[in-house]
Amino acid sequence: MFPLLAHTAIELPLEDPILKFMLIMAIVLAAPLLLNKLKVPYLLGLIIAGAVIGPHGLNLVLRDSSIILSGTAGLLYIMFLSGLEMDTADFRRTGWHSLVFGLYTFSIPMLVGIPVGYFVLGFPIHSSVLLAGLFASQTLVAYPIVSKLGITRDKAVTLAVGGTIITDMLALLVLTIVVGTATGSADTAFWYRLGISVVLCVAVILLLFPLIGHWFFRRCTDSVSQYVFVLVMVFLGAFLAQLAGLEPIIGAFLAGLAMNPLIPRTSALMNRIEFVGNAVFIPFFLIGVGMLIDYRAFFKDWQTIEVSAAMIVGITLAKYHAAVLTQKTFRLTRDQRTLLFGLSSAHVAATLAAVMVGYNVVLGHTPDGEPIRLLNESVLNGTILMILATCAVSTFATQRGAHNIAAGRTHNDEKPAASEHVLIPLSNTASVNELIGLSIGATSLRNRSLYALNAVDNRTDDPEVQKRARGILDMAASTAAAADVHMHRLLRYDVNIVNAITSVVRERNITDIVMGMHREKAVSALAAAFPSVLGQPVGPSLGKTLAAVLAQSNVTTLVYRPLQPLATIKRHVVFVPRRAEKEAGFHLWLDRVRNIIRNTGGKLVFYAPAATLEALRKGRKARQITDVEYNAFEAGWEEMPRILCTLKRNDCLWFVMSRRDRLSYQAAMGRIPGFLDDYADDNSCVLIYPVQAGDTEKRFMA
Template identity: 35%
Template sequence: MESITASLKEPVVSFALLLAVILLVPPIFERLRLPGLVGLLAAGVLLGSSGLNLLNNKSETMTLLSDIGKIYLMFVAGLEIDLAQFRKTRNRSLAFGSTTFLVPLITGTLVGRLVGGFDWNASILIGSLLASHTLLAYPIVQRLGVVNDEAVTVTIGATIFTDIGALLVLAICVGVNKGNFSATSLAVLLISLTIYSLAILFGFDWLGKEFFRRTKGDQGNQFLFVLLAVFLASVGAQLVGVEKIVGAFLAGLAVNDVVGDGPVKEKVEFIGSVLFIPIFFVDMGLLLDLNSFVKTLSSFGLTLAIIGGLIGSKFVAAYIIKLIYNYNQQQLLTMWSLSLPQVAATLAATLVGYQQKILSEAVLNTVILMMLVTSILGPLITARAAAQLTPDATTIADAIDPLDPPVESKKTGDFTVVVPVSNPQTERYLMEMATLLARHESGRIVPLAIAQAHARMDDPEMDKAVRRSQMLLDRAQDLSRELGVEASPQLRIEYDVAPAITHASREQDASMIVLGWGGRLGFRARLFGNVTDSVLWSAHCLVAVARLLDSPLKIRRILVPVENLSTSAIRPVRFAQILAQVNQAQVTLVHVCDPRTPQGKIAWTRSQLSLIVSQLSPDPPPTEVEIIPQDNVTQAILKASQGQDLVVLRSLRRRVGADGLAIGEVTTPLVKQLTCSVVLLGEPHGALSSVLATTRSPSPSSLS
């Protein structure tokens, strides 16, 4: 028995238990329509001293992993800030950032002094906890296509100022708490922090660009460089005399432009979102004493004052900016709701304040409750308010007339579709799909077979793989003759399938890649890897992932869900139009909106979609536009798909929020439940090639 007890205290057991919690608990809570992070906190309470006492937050294992999670949390917060959006509205972002920082700071300080009875240092720190915000609802405004609305871009830019301001106040409060803090030491701290910040922001940015330029496609070393930058910045912050999370946040800002939206960013965020950041939330749960938490809630006064003060002060700050810049009511509510959630900087700073014994356990409990309330309330309000915003006319113009060069600028016959063939059972349908596209563009197809490489080229298995690949290419050649399209079969011998596809596509100057269905989605694909995902990351052109249940030649009814009027959301419409034109099929566009959307906005959206249909093609196929007011987007699209032969979806990448937890999307559950053929149309990051030929569109002014 003693040996079993001793074994359970081993660090590897604690780590295995943490992995089990991270894997199993969040999905259960999400099925209950609760945030996954709530499940992680609850698991921490259950496994901590208030429950089964299986995990100890003071153990070396938990301390190390939680510290890494805390650093990662703030790094991701800096990495997720859209600097391009910030640069568009820098001055107004500064105004809103200052307002939404100072008003809650003053409110929180007064609450700490008058309601909580804390000293000035603790009260100011409480105020700083209310001053920052986490863009938890950013995916909502992105899905609604209103990211370019000025109120949204101003709020995104303001995040930089609120987070930096909150971390600066934290650094000062921690310094004051350690004693021997004078005006001179404050001046030295501020000067040191300024020099350090400039060194991180400009030094790491320059180093990162140089390193990425020299290493080019070496994603492994680039990934290690980013990790090294994060932890070096954290160590540097401690040397300067401030908290590690300050350095982590600055490192995120510094490498923001360097990593862009590429695969290195995905890998960095993935490691944090599935491992370290969830462990941080579990550790927060371990800190919670259940009896004390219930007692804090029952006292009610401080809890109500802090949460009410946050909600009220954030609204006042947004209202002041509304008056200054003459924003409308929906923009006011959008700014308020976007700046309401308190997750990343707030939780990290709270933990530091609690560990430094500046903040009491009651404040820790209240902040966790505040996080839960605002992380639910903020996105709910955003979904309703942002749905009333009108997408900017320039966004619609870009959707119809992308800035990138259209395919039709190429000479006739230059349109090339690469079709990787590996499964004889799906080869014919993929070839037919590629044929339809190539025939419309007077182009050609390139059947591509990949034989898995071996260390010895005379290995019998190598011979077998080559023969099988050649057989697939012979079948593809026969199919191309039958379908009446020029084909140029290619055989490649490679160790990795995904690079072979993308390299061959680049060599052939492909306009499009048509991939067969990989069958793996969601968490498993992100954890174990997926050829489709890798091709999407590295391909230079558009990628169509097809799950075809019947011959594409028989498609007569095509459904295209359109979530907004952005360029990426509209391109599937053109894809569907081409399939419909060669098959004499009908296209149905469906847009699911909030049930509370005004009739005027619905009519406007319908007219814009009809306009886009007419502008994308000089002779568009028969097209219907359906606007469905419903909360459940997935169910609405599933119902609309009944009787359809094909559904064309955008292959959206799972976005990791600033809280480090993966945010679910509509695409994955849809694909799992659709009973007809599906095409996932995915654009690689930074792709500058247009998908299929479009007519030249009118000027932006004619679309407004």
């Protein structure tokens, strides 16, 4: 009946790439559904699944080149994400904390590992030192747990990530030195080559990668090309580290740090990076680790059991005491200590690299011709068992500490944040991506609702006009969906765009409007007719649409001129007028600016009078921004050109505006469009019109 089936014989292990991929993806799909009921961490479940289907289990799949390739990409992905999601400003400010933890988590295992190898297991001194290096190294296997819970910027996570890089570098340096001294190749030239190559590698990744990324992202907006570019940078960083004699994971982490300012946390690109990594690469890595586990090693000889038991106990105790010492040094909570211990206790990448190098180094031969290895077969088998045990300890401890920290943050919130309903009027496709990017970056994750609006004249019957309007809204929804954000599409038939905007503001309880900056050279009739309401802020060059919207609505309004992608901005320079802190919407617009810094990166620079600067420094959220500069600017805005002349190319300018007769109004606000043309024609800028006391609409109608 089915003649093709007669020629399709399924043999084990599977060699058909279709069946292999289908089996692995089925495991990735089923693992969370089954393990959640058993209270087994998802990551540990994938490792166990790998052991079951691997060559030492049911022998369904071999750990061949395809598994190794995907697994290597997954490991590099984990390290890249850890660098990409790190709060770099906080890391620079407290980097010495990570250095201290790195020294703790390296030195304590070394002090434990050498006596265990030399006195307990009877190894030679070179083998004992290398065994201690295995104790010291660590892998961030459980990092996806903290990433999923959104606590990657917790101090314990920052310490763990920074400490992992330090201890792995030191552990691999121990490996290089031990192999060099044991084989007699550690001469003077060896040390010069090692030092120069390491310095060059770190300098190239941290200094050159950001320049390349900035150049690329300014010129390429294609989403597929941007993602492929990121992959190239990850593997290039790993390859450069390998050339320098370092482990590739260190290069991937440094690549993440280098690309950190260029990939906003709320961007579509970040969503793609996390999605592909969590769906494909990282599961392949964990399943590949499980395939290494050989349960038969328990029954081969007593020495394997002795070595594995000594390694598991020694490593667990050493890493726990390093976490305890770090807790006391920096006054961490118990949950942070548990999280720190969990993240630092797993051993996979650097440990496997070290044990394989040590196993392959032959120091001589016995009279029977057997090779004398730097690390013998019992250490190799014991390492595989140790990987399973430490990964289990790591995932359970990390899950416990991370869940408690995440729950504590929710419980300790002072009050629920108000809902943020953002309206984005759209009239052309050129500005859709940047307007949505600003709207997402300026709002908080849990409280935002975005509305894209396109207005059609209710007197037109042209189907092409309606088709074009729907096309713009569909593009907006697609752009938001790429960042995992839902967009409400609003197609309005009205007499004009102003009436459509103001009607939606009332109907949808809009809190913010984000619109593009449209420039007009002629003096608008509306601005001339109602100067007492609008004053000069919108004046002759920003258009009658904005003038009317400001006149008829009293919500935080951001008028954006995007001349470069938001992710490539290095400084956000905010000009705040005198007495702005006394306006009703002061904290609302300030939260939007701070959200931009938290979500997209960059340095925040304020120019304001001394009294206003004091208000800007206050508040709980002000402490969440570490890279901020406050500059006293007592002169009126007429003197602004002398500051604008000092602008840099990648600065974004923010002007906090006001309506006439309000507390913070200055006559020079009407000259801002001219200042932009004369001094900042190449800079992106945002005009902020905050909520102000009184009913703007009633004054306009009067």
